[in-house]
Amino acid sequence: MSVRIIVDSSADMETEYAAEHDITIIPMTISFGEEEFAEGVDLSRTEFFERLVESDELPRTSQIPPMVFQDLFAEAVEAGDTVVCITLSSRLSGTYQSACIAAAPFKESVFVVDSLNATVGERILVERAWALRDEGLEAADIAYCLDQEKQDIRLVASLDTLEYLRKGGRISGAAAMVGGLLSIKPVVTVEDGEVVVAGKARGSKQAKNMVFQKIDEAGGIDFTRPIWVAYSGLSDKAARKYIEDTLAQAAAAEEAERDDAAVPGDLPLTLVGAVIGTHVGPGGVAFAFFARE
The missing domain is CATH 3.30.1180.10 (Hypothetical Protein Tm841; Chain: A;domain 3)
Structure with missing residues (x-):
């Protein structure tokens, strides 16, 4: 049994970095007019800013729906693993609530942490998560430590x-x-x-x-x-x-x-x-x- 770490793309973690540390990134959706993109998949960060400076209107960002989290949580639990999921601040997005809804059926196996932060503020909490995992902590203990350390x-x-x-x-x-x-x-x-x-x-x-x-x-x-x-x-x-x-x-x-x-x-x-x-x-x-x- 292993501990899986899942995070949304608002943590601004590179896919290569995430793969190196066995972290799963769920992309958020960005919309310019009628065009929709999965952040970091269909649209790179550089491409985003190129579009942003040329756009007269702000793009829209969408929270991750519960079903996306649920599929990943179910797959992990069926494989015998546990999950620590870290999200963008609940004060800035409904993504945390989506993750909590999806985690409800897996109370003993999936632990959702509200980072209460954004971008690299969320990222450094994720980095603490994999460091604690490498120290051998279980998912519940990692989530507890993150809830304490995020205050710093x-x-x-x-x-x-x-x-x-x-x-x-x-x-x-x-x-x-x-x-x-x-x-x-x-x-x-x-x-x-x-x-x-x-x-x-x-x-x-x-x-x-x-x-x-x-x-x-x-x-x-x-x-x-x-x-x-x-x-x-x-x-x-x-x-x-x-x-x-x-x-x-x-x-x-x-x-x-x-x-x-x-x-x-x-x-x-x-x-x-x-x-x-x-x-x-x-x-x-x-x-x-x-x-x-």
Whole structure:
């Protein structure tokens, strides 16, 4: 009997990476007008952003229906396996509820975890799941640990524009126009499973400073647990500069505090997928990490 780990595609995990760690990804559906695509299957992340910047209307994303989960859960249980299923925050999508409905007949074998996060914030929780599985924990114990550890996850992001929040109805057109004129760069976090605007900075430099401030407020990054940086759009240049500055600050702090936690030489970087990319637009940079305190 083995433990299967299942996650929806909003975790922004590459298919090759998932295959290497024996993780099953269920794609979410993206619609541009009448065209529907399975995220990561029919439409790559790069193709998504190419379409997004050319589209006058926001694409639509659809939650995964219970039947899709049920088929996978039933197949696993019939094979004698157990399942840990990790989903996008229940505050952002009905996908968690779909998974719970599908898991109901398999109470002793299938365990659903609400990540209360999104994109790489969800991803690092999935990475903890396979690490715990490799340590030999059973599905129920993995799910319990994830429910505890997810409270330590922080996701902080700077956005390049307010325009996509306007298109999604998150802010008014007037606010977006003023933000554009003033070069306002919003900084957002995920709190209790919801995306919250933590502040609005004047220009990219202030936005970066605000992101680092939010990281400091979390007590810094726990480099002993998974961390990911994500960018949205077609260029990772800004994200790589963020990484360079983050590591420089962390190394300086380590030396000043004589901390035993080694700062890595680099941080993993990935491209945001369609589910979150729809609402943040191109030019965003996000950090997902476990807080030290």
